Amino acid sequence: MNIAHRRRPLALAWPLLLAAGLALSAWQWREAMESPGAQSGHSHLHDDTGKPARLYAWNAANAARITLSTPTATSTHTRAGRGWTATSGDAASNFDADDFLSLFSQARSDRVLAPHPGESYGLNPPALRIAIDDAQGAALARMDVGALTPDGLGRYVQLPDEPELRIIPDYQTRAPMAAMIQVNPNAGGATSTATLSLVKPGLRKDK
Template sequence: MNATKTAATSTVATAATTATAAAAATAATAATSTGTTPAARLPARLVWPLLLAAGVALSAWQWREATESPAAHGGHSHLHDDTGKPARLYAWNADQAARITLSTPASTLALTRGASGWAATPAHIGKAFDAADFVSLFSQARSDRILSPHPGESYGLDPAAMHIAIDDAQGVPLARMAVGALAPDGLGRYVQLPGEAQIRIIPDYQTRAPLAAVIQVNP
């Protein structure tokens, strides 16, 4: 399948190049025979069909390039939705979340949604952590990059700095995520989802608040 796509892409790109070259060659011939510039002497009835063919071929090639399945770049992939944004990790909405569990190797912070809002255990963390704001942001979490882990590199995930678990009111899991180290650029953070061998990089702001909360639990 990949070979077929590559061949098709090459064919279209070649067609575009050929059409453009043909237009240039025709123009050059006209210029040579008349001793004037191509733009001044080449009949429009010859130029425009060639330029139109080149434009159509180039457009087809660009469309095929844009619709290829996620392209790998330097050992990682960029996954995007139909709008061009990085693809969402989850399909649930914030109002479905009823329980949040933030755990580290040393402690656990649990938050439960009730009639009057979110309640935290330990309770003193409730004022410092806005659970409603967190689930609103986290439900829209997007993965910027996916990479294959290098041998010997833990990415802060062995053990993970924090585990995030979100369930609905019936206890059905909505999200599970292991949160690792900050990426070298300082803007992303390494994370891993259950069942995935690859490592994802998501924007650091998506996990900043829960990490700060568990630090308060386990300073």
């Protein structure tokens, strides 16, 4: 009798535990479907530490060629032994390729923006185009860099095959931007725009 009495609460608890498990699973599924990453198809989500995930999976040592282009100038840097040589176009002599790669290969973005009609965001044409290839000529990175955000801390950028724009910290592209402006000062026109309007309802953070 006592055994049957003890089993009765357990029998009542199982349906409650099952219902709680189903509710938790449904909530997790809904959160995944409603997250910006799920809606936009982006794979650039936050990592396990809560930081925005890296945009790229390659490391600085994988890069063998860097091509920097503005509407009026191009500078190409090719890895040669332990250093770099400018192989074509206008050489940006003060550009430190190794420092740039160590930073850019870790580039992160946690904000995306649906572009609004009539807003160029400094990307039509882009103020700077960055192309990075490995030793076999395979593309590691392609990025169009636009204007500063209104707060002056970020830049609008466009990645291939992404309809939305991303915002990355300005310091991640500051070195190549400065180098190319010195090569061709007239290329700085588009980069000096720091007051483009930002329609806040279109801005969101990747989760």
